[in-house]
Amino acid sequence: MGEHHYIHRTGWLRAAVLGANDGIVSTASLIVGVAAAATDRSGILLAGVAGLVAGAMSMASGEYVSVSSQADTERADLKKERAALDDSPEVELEELTQIYTGRGVEIALARRVAVQLMAHDDLGAHARDELGISETLSARPVQAALTSALTFSLGAALPLAAAALLPVGQAIPGVSLTSLIALAALGALSARAGGANIFRAALRVTLWGAMAMAATAAIGALFGRVV
Template sequence: MSHEEIHRSHRVGWLRAAVLGANDGIVSTASLIIGVAAASTAQEGVLLAGVAGLVAGAMSMAAGEYVSVSSQADTENADLAIEQRSLEDDFESEKVELARIYEGRGVEPVLAHQVAEQLMAYDALGAHARDEIGISDNGTARPIQAALSSAGTFTIGAALPLVVAWAVPRSLLMILVALFSLAFLALLGAIAARAGGASITTGAIRVTFWGALAMALTAGVGQVFGVVA
């Protein structure tokens, strides 16, 4: 009977960007709406601020993810270029180096040398990238994927509190946006934890706590400036 585990590490790249985008979309837009509403702004002004925050936030998330992940990709490519030159200059020394890495992980010297020899005969650069540098196919930087995931999920996340702000009466706007946004955050945390194989309860509480704190602080700022105005 065969047994095959289900691993989730291959999801790390897009899952991180997607969760970050959705979380920022909900928290930043809900906080912006609550802060502006706390300053006694009319509902039209609140909605306008929310839409502006959605557009600006989505573009910021896309640009930020693309730049940061591109920097990671540049570093990985530079390391791979160095390793490729080392393989071309002294293949045998690189084989010894790889064997010592396996020895350090508990493999017997003779077997470690055999493993290094066979892996390098199959894919020398791939073996060194994975076992010496720590670059694997699952963790390879993908700037465009990260940018699109982050911007897309930010837009979806930001639209949720914005729809609530549009649908409810002005008198109930702050409290309902806050309550619905906290529910959205709890759901997001649970889904992200489920996708990553972590505790659903912990994921939901963690995301909800920081979202509630952000909304409370922004509401306080809005009230202060509303009183000053």
């Protein structure tokens, strides 16, 4: 039975964690900042809903554009590599051989391996071992966009629900506490899914979330006094 590795999850896990974390932090910070300016419940909820919708769309478009750029670069490199394989197969064979010898394989064996891999799938061998492009790590723009938008919305819904259910006077501590607990849980879950240290991941995301909410609360309070 083959070993189970976490690397196969990196494509969707990165987008999911980024979306959920951003949804919680940005929406909670927005709500806390608006609440600190002494706005009524309707204003707080309006700001939260606007932040959820705008943030989800921004995450989706940002992920799609950035990952599409990565995909375009991968396609360009593969096209260039295909042309090199067609024009100079012996040069490319030697290049692959040198890659394997650089990893510690004996020269004769490295050449035999290179010959066999290129006979099976020459472009795939060079994409994987020369360019570092593989099916597992290849760019998927639509998957990244949808994952980020969905997880951002789910993350943003938590502080928004807290703001809707709590009295206006308790919005700041209630939303802050709810969001920090959610961030700690997100950090722990993402670390578990990725095989990382749970405590370190939870502490990392919670710390940054607390800093963001503290900053927006201070700005909101200052703005409220000035206005």
